[in-house]
Amino acid sequence: MRKSLVAGNWKLNGSVESVQALTSGVVSQASELDVDVVLCPVFIHLDRVSAALVNSNVTLGAQNCSAELEGAYTGEVSPGMLQEIGCRYVILGHSERRSLFSETDQDVSAKVKAALGAGLVPIICVGETLEEREQSRAEEIVEAQLLAALDGLSKDLGSVVVAYEPVWAIGTGLTATPEQAQSMHAFIRAVLTKVSQDDSEKVRILYGGSVKPENASDLFSQADIDGGLIGGASLKVDDFIAICKAAG
Numbered sequence: 001m002r003k004s005l006v007a008g009n010w011k012l013n014g015s016v017e018s019v020q021a022l023t024s025g026v027v028s029q030a031s032e033l034d035v036d037v038v039l040c041p042v043f044i045h046l047d048r049v050s051a052a053l054v055n056s057n058v059t060l061g062a063q064n065c066s067a068e069l070e071g072a073y074t075g076e077v078s079p080g081m082l083q084e085i086g087c088r089y090v091i092l093g094h095s096e097r098r099s100l101f102s103e104t105d106q107d108v109s110a111k112v113k114a115a116l117g118a119g120l121v122p123i124i125c126v127g128e129t130l131e132e133r134e135q136s137r138a139e140e141i142v143e144a145q146l147l148a149a150l151d152g153l154s155k156d157l158g159s160v161v162v163a164y165e166p167v168w169a170i171g172t173g174l175t176a177t178p179e180q181a182q183s184m185h186a187f188i189r190a191v192l193t194k195v196s197q198d199d200s201e202k203v204r205i206l207y208g209g210s211v212k213p214e215n216a217s218d219l220f221s222q223a224d225i226d227g228g229l230i231g232g233a234s235l236k237v238d239d240f241i242a243i244c245k246a247a248g
């Protein structure tokens with residue numbers, strides 16, 4: 001039985017004040033939740049949020065990391081540094097990083113390996129664009145992204161989380177229907193079986209893309225949807241908690 005996981009990807013949002021308020025709002029309501037809850041602020045707020053999560057059942061994640069471990073890499077943050085300040089998770093391969101910052105499948109693969117090496121759980125994001133879906137290439141694209149990210153990692157499959165985020169559903173208000181999402185999640189699980197027969201059933205596959213309190217229950221009731229990666233709605237305490245409750 002997979003425990004549900006709901007992660008809030010705060011993206012490039014938040015001031016010192018708003019991040020403190022959001023964190024304490026989530027922590028105060030999270031104690032009753034029977035799901036793994038993860039908050040992913042920007043790098044410079046990680047330390048502050050980490051301190052606020054001590055003695056709570058909420059865990060910390062980063063939105064990206066370097067594939068490099070240390071050295072002359074100006075502006076980078078290594079997975080070991082994230083682990084040291086309290087991160088357990090790191091989002092990798094988000095479509096915004098792929099499309100806006102030119103991250104390739106090879107970059108994602110190197111980051112996944114580095115994250116696992118530092119003891120972090122990578123949340124590996126995959127998803128097709130609208131054009132790719134309309135060309136009936138959604139499964140082909142998702143399979144290629146997934147196999148590249150997991151290349152050589154069959155022994156580590158039990159230590160990763162996958163997030164299916166159709167690019168056309170991110171921040172658009174358009175959500176995949178529960179049936180569309182379940183169909184892709186079942187396909188992803190079949191691809192994971194090719195990576196490791198033994199561990200594919202252990203992997204939590206999150207759905208992301210315009211998840212809201214109104215659509216969360218229908219999505220999370222699907223057999224292969226094990227929680228969500230939440231953008232906009234994770235910036236409002238009540239909406240985020242309602243989504244976490246729907247996953248519980």
Ligand SMILES: O=C(CO)COP(=O)(O)O
Pocket residue numbers: 009094165169170171172173208209210211229230231232233
């Ligand atoms: O990109 C997302 C989470 O990583 C989804 O964002 P929205 O929930 O705002 O659509």
